[in-house]
Structure formats: structure tokens, C-alpha cells
Amino acid sequence: MKLNARIPVMSAFVATLLCGATGCNQLKSRSELNKGVQAFKNKDFEVAVGDFQEAIRLDEKSEVAKLYLATAYASQVVESDKPDNVAIATKALDAFQEVLAKDPNDLTALKQVASISRSIKRMDDAKSYERKVIAVDPNDAEAYYTIGVVDWMQAYKSAVSILAADGSTDDGFGNPKKSKGACQKLVAANTTPVTEGLDVLEKAVSINPNYEEAMTYLNLMYRRKADLECGNDAARKADLAQADQWTQKSMGARKANELKKEQKAGGGVTMQ
Secondary structure, three states, X not given: OXXXXXXXXXXHHHHHHHHHHHOHHHHHHHHHHHHXXXXXXXXXXXXXXXXXXXXXXXXXXXXHHHHHHHHHHHOOOOOOOOHHHHHHHXXXXXXXXXXXXXXXXXXXXXXXXXXXXXXXXXXXXXXXXXXXXXXXXXXXXXXXXXXXXXXXXXXXXXXXXXXXXXOOOOOOOOOOOOOHHXXXXXXXXXXHHHXXXXXXXXXXXXHOOOXXXXXXXXXXXXXXXXXXXXXXXXXXXXXXXXXXXXXXXXXXXXXXXXXXXXXXXOOOOOOO
């Protein structure tokens, strides 16, 4: 009886020793991490943030918990540069920067920082981090495409503003009626984003030949290039012809992609 009575006491003592060896806090941290993941799946992001913060408190070396915390913050960010949205975005950015401080080549963190920066309208930061993605993975077609989209957005915004000051609106065909002064301003403002945008979008298509979205933006970017052909109507028309070609290519890519999806789903017919 005495021996049996001592067994629970001894077991507790051994458990304490084992817990100390393996790290009780690490086990507790893992439990909090799992709770946070479940809350995240249920889209209860505020609860998830609390769970991940506790997981990090219990195990400061948990890089997974830090990445999940950053992701939980990022999931609350919307497309806006209003102060309350920027505040939560800043928490997400800071959390991802902690991940990048440990591993500067973490692709998930780099892509998230780029995405959050776009959401709060920090476009130059967004492009900068997409370039870092490309430095890690030169064949990431989406990173090239995203830079191109941002370039087009910046060029379009400049064009609308310059044309409005010139008393006109964008006609989508190079705006041949704009004044010489307006054209010079467009050249100064948009040569860099248009040149870069065409380059990266074509790179995206070279990596993914059926990248229909990139082809669509090539159409749009060539229309921005047409704005820059001051007094050269032949060059303007050549740009518009290129734009139309990319529209046709985009339509062809869309059909190919849809057929591929149908075949993958078992709805297509393969001829032998």
C-alpha cells in the first residue's frame, strides 16, 4: 500500500522533471497557437491575435506564432488609407518585419508586406517589396505583374490629373487633342512607370504564357504609352495597335485557361 500510494507522487515529480526538460512553456505556447489557428479559421481575428500573442509570450522563439500573428493582423486590413485602417496595417507590417528580421528571404512575409502596402496606398513601398520577392524568386510571375499593375495605376492617376488641368478627360486612345504643354507633363510624369510597367508585364507573360490578366494590363499600358507620343501620330497609332494585339492575346489566353479548367474537372474532351 505504501508503495502504491507513492506512485502518483513519484509520477507527478517525474512529469515535472520532464516538463522542465522539454519546456512546459513551449507546450503551452503550442496549445495557444492551435487555439489561435482555430479562431483564425472561424474569422475571429481579434481572438486569434490574442492567442498568438500569448503563444509568443510563452515562447519568444516561436517564429510560426509570429508569422501567424502578422497574418491575423493583415486579415483585418482593407483597401483604405484612413487612420484606423493604417493603424491595424502598421501592426501587421511591424509583425511581418519581425519575421523578416529573422529571415529576410521569407517569401510569405515579403508578399504580405507588399500587399498591405498597396492596401494603404503606399505604392512605392509595395513595388519595393515585390522587387524583393523577385530577388528571392526570379520566376514569380505574379510579382512582376503586380509591379506592372501599380505602375499603371500611378500612370493613370497622373494622366487623369494632367488632362483635367488641360481641360479634357482621358479618351483611351492617346488623347491626340491634348496641348503640347500637357503632353510634356505626361512625358515627365509617366515615362518611368510606363517603361517599367511594359517591361515587367512582358516578363510576367514570358514566365506564364497564358497570363491573361498581365496581357490585359499590357493593353492598358500601351494606351498610356500612346499619351507620350507628342506630335507623332504614327507612333501613337502603333501603340494602340499593340494595345489591340494584347487584347486579342488576352482573350485567347482566357479561352485556353477555361478549357484547361474544364479538362481538369473532367468536362473536356481530349482528342487522340
